[in-house]
Amino acid sequence: MKPAPTAASQAFSFSRRAWLLGTAQGVIGGALAVRMGWLAIAENEHYRVLSESNRVNTTLVPPRRGWIVDRHGVAIANNRTDFRVDIIPERLEDAERELALLGRLLQLAPADLNRIRLDLKQAAGFQPVQVAENISWERFAAVSLRQPELPGVAPSRGFSRAYPAGAAVAHLTGYVGAATAEQYRAAKDPLLVTPGFKLGKDGLERALEPKLRGVPGAKRVEVTARGKLVAELASRPDTPGATQRLTIDAGLQEYVARRLGTNSGSAVVLDCRTGEILSLVSMPAYNPNTFSDGVSHLEWQMLSEDDHVPLMNKVTQGLYPPGSTVKPMNGLALLAAGVAAEDRVVCRGAIRVGNGIFHCHKKSGHGAMDLRNAIAQSCDVYFFEMARRLGYDRFAPSLRMLGLGQRFDLPFSTQRFGTVPDSTWKQRKYRSRWTVADSVNASIGQGYVLANPMQLAVAASRIASGRLLQPTLLAGAARPAARLPVDPAHLQIVREGMVKVVNGGGTGGAARLAIPGVQIAAKTGTAQVRRITMAERATGVLRNAALPFRMRDHALFICFAPADNPRYAAGIVLEHGGHTERNLDTPGIGRDVMTYLLDRDRALQSLAALEPTWGGDIQTRMAAQAEAYRLSRLPPPAAAATKIDAEVPSTADAVESATDQAANVQESLATAGPQGNTVAQDGSTERPDE
Numbered sequence: 087m088k089p090a091p092t093a094a095s096q097a098f099s100f101s102r103r104a105w106l107l108g109t110a111q112g113v114i115g116g117a118l119a120v121r122m123g124w125l126a127i128a129e130n131e132h133y134r135v136l137s138e139s140n141r142v143n144t145t146l147v148p149p150r151r152g153w154i155v156d157r158h159g160v161a162i163a164n165n166r167t168d169f170r171v172d173i174i175p176e177r178l179e180d181a182e183r184e185l186a187l188l189g190r191l192l193q194l195a196p197a198d199l200n201r202i203r204l205d206l207k208q209a210a211g212f213q214p215v216q217v218a219e220n221i222s223w224e225r226f227a228a229v230s231l232r233q234p235e236l237p238g239v240a241p242s243r244g245f246s247r248a249y250p251a252g253a254a255v256a257h258l259t260g261y262v263g264a265a266t267a268e269q270y271r272a273a274k275d276p277l278l279v280t281p282g283f284k285l286g287k288d289g290l291e292r293a294l295e296p297k298l299r300g301v302p303g304a305k306r307v308e309v310t311a312r313g314k315l316v317a318e319l320a321s322r323p324d325t326p327g328a329t330q331r332l333t334i335d336a337g338l339q340e341y342v343a344r345r346l347g348t349n350s351g352s353a354v355v356l357d358c359r360t361g362e363i364l365s366l367v368s369m370p371a372y373n374p375n376t377f378s379d380g381v382s383h384l385e386w387q388m389l390s391e392d393d394h395v396p397l398m399n400k401v402t403q404g405l406y407p408p409g410s411t412v413k414p415m416n417g418l419a420l421l422a423a424g425v426a427a428e429d430r431v432v433c434r435g436a437i438r439v440g441n442g443i444f445h446c447h448k449k450s451g452h453g454a455m456d457l458r459n460a461i462a463q464s465c466d467v468y469f470f471e472m473a474r475r476l477g478y479d480r481f482a483p484s485l486r487m488l489g490l491g492q493r494f495d496l497p498f499s500t501q502r503f504g505t506v507p508d509s510t511w512k513q514r515k516y517r518s519r520w521t522v523a524d525s526v527n528a529s530i531g532q533g534y535v536l537a538n539p540m541q542l543a544v545a546a547s548r549i550a551s552g553r554l555l556q557p558t559l560l561a562g563a564a565r566p567a568a569r570l571p572v573d574p575a576h577l578q579i580v581r582e583g584m585v586k587v588v589n590g591g592g593t594g595g596a597a598r599l600a601i602p603g604v605q606i607a608a609k610t611g612t613a614q615v616r617r618i619t620m621a622e623r624a625t626g627v628l629r630n631a632a633l634p635f636r637m638r639d640h641a642l643f644i645c646f647a648p649a650d651n652p653r654y655a656a657g658i659v660l661e662h663g664g665h666t667e668r669n670l671d672t673p674g675i676g677r678d679v680m681t682y683l684l685d686r687d688r689a690l691q692s693l694a695a696l697e698p699t700w701g702g703d704i705q706t707r708m709a710a711q712a713e714a715y716r717l718s719r720l721p722p723p724a725a726a727a728t729k730i731d732a733e734v735p736s737t738a739d740a741v742e743s744a745t746d747q748a749a750n751v752q753e754s755l756a757t758a759g760p761q762g763n764t765v766a767q768d769g770s771t772e773r774p775d776e
Contacts, residue, residue, distance in 0.1 A: 145280070146277055146280045146302045146303070146305075147244070147322075147324050148244055148324070149299060149302050149324040149325060149326060149327060150300060150324060150326040150327065151163075151247060151262070151298050151326070151327050152297060152298040152299075152300065152326060152328045152329050153165070154259060154290060154291075154294075154332065155330070155331050155332070156331075156336035157332065157335055158335070159331070160337075162251065162255055162258070162259060162332065162339075163247060163248070163249050163255075165245035165247060166245065166246055168243070168244055168282070169220070169222070169225075169226035169242075169243055170216070170217075170218065170219040170220070170221065170226075170242055170246070171216075171217040171219075171221065171226070171229055172217060172241075172281035172282065173214065173215045174214055174215075174238050175206050175238070177238035178206075178238035184236050184239060187232065187236065188236070188239065192217070192225050192228075194218065198218075201727060204727035204728075205728050213264070213265075213267055213270070213279060214264065214279060214282075216264075216379075216380055216728070220246065226241055226243070229241045240281040242282045246282075246378070246379075247262045247375075247378045249261075249375050251339065251343075252373050252375060252704070253343065253369075253372065253705070254342075255339060255340075255343075256289075256368075256371035256374045256377075256735075257289060257371055257398075257400075257401065258290060258366050259291055260286060260288030260735075260736075261291060262284040262285060262287060262378050263284055263287045263377065264284055264730065265284075266730060266731065268732060277302050280302070288734040288736050290330070290332075293498065293499060297327060297330060298330060300328075301324060301325035303321065303323045304321060306321055331560070331561035331562075332363075332559055332560060332561060333360075333362035333363050333558060333560070333561055333563075333564075334363065334364060334559070335364045335365065337686075338364055338365045338682060338683065339366070339367060341689065341693065342355065343369055343371075343704060345678050345679060346367065346369045346660075346675065347696070348670065348707070349660045350370065350400075351658065351660035351661055352399075352401045352659055353367050353657070353675065353679065354540050354543035354656065355655070356557060356655045357653070358547050358652045358653055358655050360555070360558070360564040361544075361567060362561075363557050363558065365679075366401055368400040369704075372735065373708065380730075383728075383729050384719070385712065388715040389735075390740040391740075394661070395740060397741050398735070398745070399736060400659070400661065401538065402501040403500055403538075403736065404538055405502050405537065405745070406537065406538070406539075406613055406640050406659055407537075407614075407640070407752060408490070408531040408537045408611060409531040409532065409611030409613035410466075410531060410593075410609065410612065410642075411531060411611035411644045412485060412490075412530070413464065413469060413530070413609060414549060414644075415481075415485050415488050415490070415549075416472070416481050416485075416529060417579070418484045418488075418572060418576055418577070418580055419480055419484035419485075421576040421580075422484065422576065423476055423480050425472065425476075427457045427579045428456050428457075429456065430454045430455060431454070431455055431467060431468045432451075432455075433448070433452040433466075433467035435449050435451035437470050437471060439522055439526055440523070446467045447466055447612070451467070452465045452467070452468075457579065457580075458582055458583040458586060459583070460583070461580065461592075461609065462583055462586035462587050462591070464610060469530055470529060473525040474522055477509075478508060478524065478528045478529065479508045479509055479520075481528065481529065482506050482507065482528075485506045485535075487548075487554075488545040488549065489544035489545045489548060490504060490537045491503060491504050491506035492544070494540065494544070495556070496540075496557065496559055497560065500737065502745070503538070503541075504535075504536040504537045504538055504541060505536045507535060512524065512534070524756075531611060532614065532756075533755075533756045534756045539659045542657030543656055544657075546644040546645060546646050547652075547655035549577065550607070550646035550652035551567075551652060551655075552569060552570050552574065552577050553567040553569055553570060554567045554570055584607035584609055584645075584646075585607045585649050587607070587608050587609055587610065588605070588606050589605050592610075593610045594610045594643070596677065597645065599680065599681060601688070604684060605647070605648065605649040605650070606647040606676070607645060607647070607652075608676060610643055610672065610673060611641070611642030611644075612639045612640070612642070612665065614755065615636070615639065615640065615662070615751055615755070616633075616755075617755065629666075630664025630665065638662040638664030640659060640660065640661055640663060641659075641660040641665050641672045642672060643658040643659075643676045644657050647683075647684065653683075654683050656676060658672050658675055660675075669699070678692055678693065
């Protein structure tokens, strides 16, 4: 039998339990004190922020984008005040209910609601979907008032991008748009998915993005637990992006775009004193305002299918055989090689070189030609014979010196630079030797020779100024240019030949200026894109007007004015222009562009008379084309969805296809065809002034 506990043992047992309990309480109390201290001190900032975030909503405010202005401070790309409404898909609770309410508040058409539904299906959860932009204050206020009933709907007040000249500046400025899901995943920048924020997608908007973007602000509002607005708190203002000044003349830019009319072409105008680019135009083009608002798949499809390739910046992405515009450049090479300006070649309409007969564009021949007259009359046989005597390796350095094949430091991500071939180049590329036929073809700017419109404008400016001008687009970037390593007397001879092109009975008489006492110096050019068979030549070469658009010759023109004291130079290329319509041909365009620079009112009066014959101004023609396309397609609703992928005009499949096709055509024409004839053997099909 267990003995009964004594008073002493009971007291000891109680004391031990009390000690253990007290110790446990002390440990727990200490732990709680330490934890409370940790939360109150070390974690104070973290929980203060969480607490504040429950009471205060903070949202980023997209920064105002820096303006792009011309040389005189005129806006080329600016910002307009904008009330807009977006949806954040991942925050939606009842999409159909909220869309129905938005439809009533914003008076959205059924087509708009269908477009929003399609965009919501395509967008990433965090990617804003535009509901409406540039809405009235009343509608914006109505949505803001009902916002507690619209989770996921984000009304915002900010600025949207605007391009006053529209399509006239599309390939210069590019446009802005919402970031793609891929861009957000790569950068993890919350600004990219902030409703209303847009970044540069193409052109200068993309190239100058770091300078134009600015720094976002922040908006703070006090809300209830249910998200209802209590008060607006102090906000951090955004810092606008920096204004970027260009060398462009906005008035000239718009005029050149309009003067190109219905052509598929491009034009570049340079200041002969500095190399500054005054105008850089590629037409037709897209409307950057539409693209920045969100282009539909239907419009993108229309632009992609257009055989004039409006998505392409033809100034930097187009490569063309320069045709006879190289003849003044070749003239400098001949003079440097010791050929006297008075040396003559008799043109009888064709010349035999080896086993081939090479035709001049004038079937009956030009008779005895010296250098000045060979440039003025664009005599092919003169340059055929000189190339046969000297070899093209004596010509190529002159073209490179004047800018062909050269890379210029311009803020465009997509540029193609062309080719100035010679025997070394052909051996390296094709593992074959240079032939006399190669020299003859290249002597008239055909065969392997390729240039872009910018290079042609630079060549004209260097001949005019006698200096190694570099084209610049950003104001303040021009640098003093060294003199051309050319005898000034040789330059003068070539200039005199170019003056005769227009003012001495040459091929460019249509470019003669109507300004008393002022002359323009120029050189016309025609570049073939097809072969002329001997059978066709025997029965009569088809004129360009009788050919499909894609088979017509390219029409080219370089010029400078005033001829006796050059101030401006230009390069103009019309894809498949074919010299078919006089008021849409290169000499008339060159004349009117120079007239604008020297007598603006006269040029504007001339354009006002011409535009109605082309179907109206650029905007009118584009609207008519879009409506006709829409009616012809009767698209399903999906065609109305906003295009949100990463493809932009300069990298579009349509542009890549067009450039590849053009390159393949020119490479095929550089070699002998099935009947053994080359382009120079075909002869030119026609010239501007006949």
